[in-house]
Amino acid sequence: xxxxxxxxxxxxxxxxxxxxxxxxxxxxxxxxxxxxxxxxxxxxxxxxxxxxxxxxxxxxxxxxxxxxxxxxxxxxxxxxxxxxxxxxxxxxxxxxxxxxxxxxxxxxxxxxxxxxxxxxxxxxxxxxxxxxxxxxxxxxxxxxxx
Numbered sequence: 363x364x365x366x367x368x369x370x371x372x373x374x375x376x377x378x379x380x381x382x383x384x385x386x387x388x389x390x391x392x393x394x395x396x397x398x399x400x401x402x403x404x405x406x407x408x409x410x411x412x413x414x415x416x417x418x419x420x421x422x423x424x425x426x427x428x429x430x431x432x433x434x435x436x437x438x439x440x441x442x443x444x445x446x447x448x449x450x451x452x453x454x455x456x457x458x459x460x461x462x463x464x465x466x467x468x469x470x471x472x473x474x475x476x477x478x479x480x481x482x483x484x485x486x487x488x489x490x491x492x493x494x495x496x497x498x499x500x501x502x503x504x505x506x507x508x
Contacts, residue, residue, distance in 0.1 A: 374415035418483075
């Protein structure tokens with residue numbers, strides 16, 4: 363069962379991992395296209411979510427648990443392996459598949475954690491709902507524009 367702090371830590375780390383992944387994909391993409399612009403927009407959403415979670419944790423006088431170096435390396439390597447050395451069309455399809463899979467998984471996890479948690483703070487519930495909404499809107503834009 364998740365309490366306020368556990369859920370905020372989960373949100374913070376999930377947003378940071380997503381931010382890391384999307385940032386790496388943006389850096390690997392050579393051309394500026396609709397997908398890259400959409401990824402940049404979502405990167406800002408991840409930064410906002412992470413910042414909000416961080417602020418809420420700090421208000422509770424909790425130490426922020428940053429993403430470990432091992433998680434960062436796994437993110438970097440898996441992104442690089444799945445995206446580089448392919449033509450742009452294949453890369454875009456791979457990127458969309460990776461991002462869609464991650465977003466769907468994140469939506470499912472957030473919904474489960476919200477249902478299983480013992481959250482006392484309406485602001486945390488709102489943050490989780492905002493994170494879910496960003497992910498759902500992002501999926502819709504990916505499926506519509508790409």
